[in-house]
Amino acid sequence: MDAKRQQLEEKLELQLMQAAHTAAELQALEQGDRVPHFDEIEMRDVHSMDGPIELTEPVAHCRRCRRSFFPSAKNAGV
Numbered sequence: 077m078d079a080k081r082q083q084l085e086e087k088l089e090l091q092l093m094q095a096a097h098t099a100a101e102l103q104a105l106e107q108g109d110r111v112p113h114f115d116e117i118e119m120r121d122v123h124s125m126d127g128p129i130e131l132t133e134p135v136a137h138c139r140r141c142r143r144s145f146f147p148s149a150k151n152a153g154v
Protein backbone atom coordinates (compact mmCIF):
# COMPACT_ATOMS: atom_id res chain seq x y z
CA MET A 77 0.00 0.00 0.00
CA ASP A 78 1.43 3.33 -0.96
CA ALA A 79 1.86 6.12 1.56
CA LYS A 80 -0.84 8.34 0.04
CA ARG A 81 -3.46 5.60 0.22
CA GLN A 82 -2.53 4.75 3.81
CA GLN A 83 -2.71 8.44 4.73
CA LEU A 84 -6.19 8.75 3.18
CA GLU A 85 -7.44 5.59 4.90
CA GLU A 86 -6.20 6.86 8.26
CA LYS A 87 -7.86 10.23 7.58
CA LEU A 88 -11.13 8.49 6.68
CA GLU A 89 -11.00 6.33 9.82
CA LEU A 90 -10.41 9.40 11.99
CA GLN A 91 -13.25 11.33 10.34
CA LEU A 92 -15.66 8.39 10.73
CA MET A 93 -14.78 8.16 14.43
CA GLN A 94 -15.30 11.92 14.80
CA ALA A 95 -18.68 11.66 13.04
CA ALA A 96 -19.73 8.80 15.35
CA HIS A 97 -18.73 10.83 18.44
CA THR A 98 -20.60 13.90 17.15
CA ALA A 99 -23.70 11.79 16.44
CA ALA A 100 -23.50 10.37 19.97
CA GLU A 101 -23.23 13.87 21.42
CA LEU A 102 -26.26 15.02 19.41
CA GLN A 103 -28.21 11.98 20.57
CA ALA A 104 -27.25 12.71 24.19
CA LEU A 105 -28.57 16.28 23.78
CA GLU A 106 -31.87 14.93 22.42
CA GLN A 107 -32.23 12.38 25.25
CA GLY A 108 -31.22 14.61 28.13
CA ASP A 109 -30.66 12.68 31.35
CA ARG A 110 -33.20 9.98 30.70
CA VAL A 111 -32.47 6.52 29.33
CA PRO A 112 -34.67 5.70 26.33
CA HIS A 113 -37.02 2.75 26.60
CA PHE A 114 -36.46 -0.13 24.18
CA ASP A 115 -39.67 0.86 22.36
CA GLU A 116 -38.11 4.20 21.51
CA ILE A 117 -34.80 2.68 20.47
CA GLU A 118 -36.49 0.18 18.19
CA MET A 119 -38.68 2.88 16.57
CA ARG A 120 -35.67 4.89 15.37
CA ASP A 121 -34.99 5.16 11.68
CA VAL A 122 -31.71 3.72 10.47
CA HIS A 123 -29.79 5.88 8.03
CA SER A 124 -26.86 4.86 5.91
CA MET A 125 -24.58 7.17 3.98
CA ASP A 126 -26.97 6.60 1.03
CA GLY A 127 -30.11 7.40 2.98
CA PRO A 128 -32.67 5.62 5.16
CA ILE A 129 -32.62 1.82 5.34
CA GLU A 130 -35.67 -0.35 5.70
CA LEU A 131 -35.01 -3.12 8.21
CA THR A 132 -36.99 -6.30 8.09
CA GLU A 133 -37.33 -8.84 10.85
CA PRO A 134 -38.80 -12.30 10.31
CA VAL A 135 -41.72 -13.10 12.58
CA ALA A 136 -43.18 -16.55 13.11
CA HIS A 137 -46.31 -17.55 14.98
CA CYS A 138 -46.80 -20.66 17.08
CA ARG A 139 -50.43 -21.75 16.93
CA ARG A 140 -50.09 -24.00 19.97
CA CYS A 141 -48.65 -21.23 22.19
CA ARG A 142 -50.64 -18.51 20.38
CA ARG A 143 -47.54 -16.34 20.44
CA SER A 144 -45.38 -14.66 17.85
CA PHE A 145 -41.66 -15.04 18.04
CA PHE A 146 -38.59 -13.88 16.16
CA PRO A 147 -36.56 -16.82 14.89
CA SER A 148 -32.82 -16.37 14.72
CA ALA A 149 -31.17 -16.46 11.30
CA LYS A 150 -29.60 -19.76 12.37
CA ASN A 151 -33.04 -21.37 12.68
CA ALA A 152 -34.70 -19.54 9.79
CA GLY A 153 -33.17 -21.78 7.15
CA VAL A 154 -31.01 -18.95 5.83
Ligand SMILES: [Zn+2]
Pocket residue numbers: 138139140141142
Ligand atom coordinates in the same frame (compact mmCIF):
# COMPACT_ATOMS: atom_id res chain seq x y z
ZN1 LIG B 1 -45.14 -22.83 20.79
